Amino acid sequence: MDYFAGLDISMDETHVCVVDREGVVVHQTKTASTAAAIAVELAKAPSCRRIVFETGRMAPILFHGLSQLGLPVVCVESRQAYQALKSLATHKTDRNDARGLAHLARTGFFKPVHVKSLSAHALRSLISARKKLVGQRVTLENQIRGLAVVFGIRLPRALTAAFIDQALKASEGIAGLSAAMRGLIAARTAVMTAVAAIDADMRRMARASAACSRLMTIPGVGQLTALAFVAAIDDPSRIRRSRDVGAYLGLVPRRYQSGEVDYVGSISKCGDRRVRTLLYEAANVMLTRYKGQLKLKDWAFAIAKRSTMRKARVALARRLAIIMHAMLRDGTEFVLA
Known part of the structure; x- marks a missing residue:
């Protein structure tokens, strides 16, 4: 007989449910959200034909970890799974969600999604970090302009080193403004240094990649x-x-x-x-x-x-x-x- 498993994954715990072809629960438990721990719990049940879980923050590491252990894992879109799980149980609990995902695995009523490689996720993390830092730099520059204009100092959109020096000199002698300007400018300098370091890493990665070239x-x-x-x-x-x-x-x-x-x-x-x-x-x-x-x-x-x-x-x-x-x-x- 074929058996199917559903995994409801959270940061700390994963609820595991295994059902047979008729939908009867044969194994149900919870364990730590690691590939090794989940594999140990699945080994206590009959061998599964298909193991289904939803997309999420833990999905990439668990998908690749379980795949390396030889388990037939399938990742499904969380929005699609939500619509199906909503009709299977009155109360939304992790235990019920795991059972619902097991029934999805049994019926095959899902569309699998591609789980990107860990190297692709690492590259996406670098790009996301750069975007966040650039946003922080813009926020700091707008704050510097806003503080300066109150005292009649109008700074351009492009804050060059000369204009930064002008803002610092104009704020001297005003205790509150001077401290604020120096703190914001120091933070902006640190953010720009971090962005430059990420840009250098991205430049090296792009040159080393034949596809990017x-x-x-x-x-x-x-x-x-x-x-x-x-x-x-x-x-x-x-x-x-x-x-x-x-x-x-x-x-x-x-x-x-x-x-x-x-x-x-x-x-x-x-x-x-x-x-x-x-x-x-x-x-x-x-x-x-x-x-x-x-x-x-x-x-x-x-x-x-x-x-x-x-x-x-x-x-x-x-x-x-x-x-x-x-x-x-x-x-x-x-x-x-």
């Missing part, structure tokens, strides 16, 4: 965009058709149809928001800063002529995603034409 030959695509795209795709072969990348990154129009109602709205904005933003910026750079002749530019400008420039940027971003995926999958080069 190929992607960076596309006008408008820099090291940050190339690294973010490679980390988001992870394994190009998992997406069979390159044109599906647009939907994966949320760059296709949202459609709603019900009876006589049928309309197409703005883009869905699903998937990785950061990669979508970077592709949009790359499209804007290609249209506004790249001076060479390019068929992609002509195609996007034709869209802008009959619609809007914003829609042209979105369309070009989607086309860039398709081209970049094909380059990763096939190992081909970008041809300027």
